[in-house]
Amino acid sequence: AKIGIMELNRPEDIEWSPVDSRIYVAFTNHTGGTQLDQSGKLLSSTHTAKRTDKTGRVWVMKETDASNPATSLSFSYHEVWAGTQGTGAFDCANPDNLMIDRKGGVWFGTDGNFGVNNGRADALYYIDLNPAHKTGLAGIVNPSYGKAFRVAAGPSDSEATGPAFSSDMKTLFFS
Numbered sequence: 431a432k433i434g435i436m437e438l439n440r441p442e443d444i445e446w447s448p449v450d451s452r453i454y455v456a457f458t459n460h461t462g463g464t465q466l467d468q469s470g471k472l473l474s475s476t477h478t479a480k481r482t483d484k485t486g487r488v489w490v491m492k493e494t495d496a497s498n499p500a501t502s503l504s505f506s507y508h509e510v511w512a513g514t515q516g517t518g519a520f521d522c523a524n525p526d527n528l529m530i531d532r533k534g535g536v537w538f539g540t541d542g543n544f545g546v547n548n549g550r551a552d553a554l555y556y557i558d559l560n561p562a563h564k565t566g567l568a569g570i571v572n573p574s575y576g577k578a579f580r581v582a583a584g585p586s587d588s589e590a591t592g593p594a595f596s597s598d599m600k601t602l603f604f605s
Contacts, residue, residue, distance in 0.1 A: 451497075458526055464480075532595070553584060
């Protein structure tokens with residue numbers, strides 16, 4: 431039977447950016463079973479497909495008519511960040527709670543990074559989405575576009591939740 435839908439990959443948070451009318455979605459990870467194949471067809475009751483995303487992702491959706499999102503009838507979407515496994519400066523996994531700052535910056539807290547990245551604590555991250563920082567642009571020696579920068583770490587195996595700024599963006603809160 432064809433249902434025509436697809437199960438999402440554990441969406442944990444959705445945030446709208448008032449700066450550019452984009453919608454960001456944090457997909458923490460998904461290694462459990464699913465009842466639909468990649469075409470949206472129902473699998474037999476004796477078969478359960480397993481997802482292989484152990485690190486999670488952040489995606490963005492943009493209305494075709496971003497200046498009038500309420501009347502736009504279509505949208506595009508793409509991945510802006512993918513989790514990784516390792517001990518490098520930019521390795522992190524399992525994005526959970528999102529925050530969009532007043533300048534349109536995208537932030538996320540992690541939930542489960544400790545178990546994925548060799549005992550590294552869960553933390554709060556900022557994703558560099560400035561197109562001027564992409565690979566191949568003049569003057570860019572160390573491209574950082576699409577990378578997540580750890581800003582604050584929590585206790586081992588904690589979940590970084592509730593990121594928020596004070597109204598002047600000088601104080602960052604999270605639990």
